[in-house]
Amino acid sequence: MHNPLMTLRRTTLDGRSGGRVLRDVDVAAALAVCAQDPVGSVLASTRLEHAATAGLRSAGGQLWGFARDGVLVAVCWAGANLVPVVPEGAPQALDALDAFAALGRTAGRRCSSIVGPADVVLALWSRLRPVWPAAREVRDDQPSMVIDHDPLIAPDPQVRRSRPEEYDVVLPACIRMFTEEVGYSPASGPGGPYELRVRSLVAQGRSFVRIERADPGTPDARTQRVVFKAELGAVGGGVAQVQGVWVPPDRRGEGLSEPGMAAVVAATRRDVAPVVSLYANGYNTRALAAYRAVGFRRVGTYATVLF
Template sequence: MARWRPGARSYDARVLTDRDLDEALVLCARAPVRSTLAAARLVEARTTGLRAARGVLWGYPAEGPLEAICWAGANLVPVVPDGVDVDRACAAFAALALRHGRRSSSVVGERDAVLALWDRLEPRWPAAREVRDDQPSLAIDGEPLVEPDPAVRRSVPDELGVVLPACVRMFVEEVGYSPVAAGGSAYEDRVRQLIRDGRSFVRREEVAGRPISFKAELGAVTPQVAQVQGVWVDPLFRGHGLSESGMAAVVRITRAEVAPVVSLYVNAYNERALRTYRRVGFEQVGTYATVLF
């Protein structure tokens, strides 16, 4: 546990170290679906160290056992378990975030914590591009209710050339801009790593110029939960049930080989996607929010 600084108030947050990772992961395990995004980075950091995990970890309060944490990396992810004062914890995290300046591309996680944190950051940080404040968090811990598509499988490294364009098209549809437009290799490296780690799923087609009809990734993985991200069906193949059978295949493979619970979150206004996931067997277990910059 990080040592308390003389003069610190009990409701301040503190910067944690590698020695705090086990305690932080125990806290995350109290709400494994809610904390998946942060816990996945902590699982990585337990092997590589926080420095190599490309982020910092904050803990609340300034002294004593951890009650809440916040991962600060490419995303700012607060985790505040039930029974903890979310306003006080997020006020403490906001103080650290304001001190360090905005370095994250989003604030994301359980809705109450994200909105409490953003309420304190908004007056002093650059304006958000979009605030998505109603994103049902869904999970399934049993067999899918529809037949899995036998053609959906893990992609392989040689398929990067067709998987990457599909990922870019999905990103543009979902977020509104291309992740590769500014140059650099960060997005391509991320897709390559997902393929290498067995966390990229595809259905291949023989239609000229449209080699992938369905794709999805496991964007965050812990021993308890695998969170699906980047679900996409090529517009040419929509309306044929590929999203249902494809997701059923992802669920079956993931539960058998990765983690017992499969989760995801989706915008509440995306009624078609919600119907699809519920037909597969996902049930709502909470609500996320995302602030995009």
């Protein structure tokens, strides 16, 4: 049987302890660290699985690591988001956080958020807060939920994967969701990073929508619009994380979310990964109740520091 610890030792860090920027040769060891908590580390493992085939440069960020006696015990993905992965019970966990904070102080803030399991994220932020610019918001209670079985309710048959030719219909819904959730528009024009991200998710089959036409007889009867959407924002380690769940305000309360999410879960478990995860703000009791109705259960807590 494959032993991840042996992989860690074969991809040696020269017997050293401490933190440093890792290289392509270290990616397999980093993925073994992530495998200790697949749900908590999915935002990092999705990048690392890409790096395993195309290299870290192509993955769009740096990989930081902390080793003890030459064995990698914690990692941190430093890209558009800063994603620390310090498995529970990891040796010298506090030293790992100190090392990642030192690397973060040297590099300066380049990320738009720090995100991941709450205890690790908040501990890392407490070390970076004195030297990094102030956070715009700290969301410290975001229930982390998973489902690893068929949904408990019938999927909405009208929820399906977006098609590339529907990009111009999908993009406005994505922008509205992001603006509502984060507080500012991510749009930067054709070819911008957010626009490219949405286009990529559609092309990869990771964008799910229910699209309807306006009511017949109205001036915009031929107009299409999204009335439910969700994306698989991260896929790695056998886990697919759902992000961007949204129903337009005028259609909320119609029961679109639960069967819509059931459709996303069923398709994802069939075609992408056996475990589907998500995280949501603790105050969003309506959304959390909808996820529980589908069959999600809470397994932990995420936190997000927004800049």
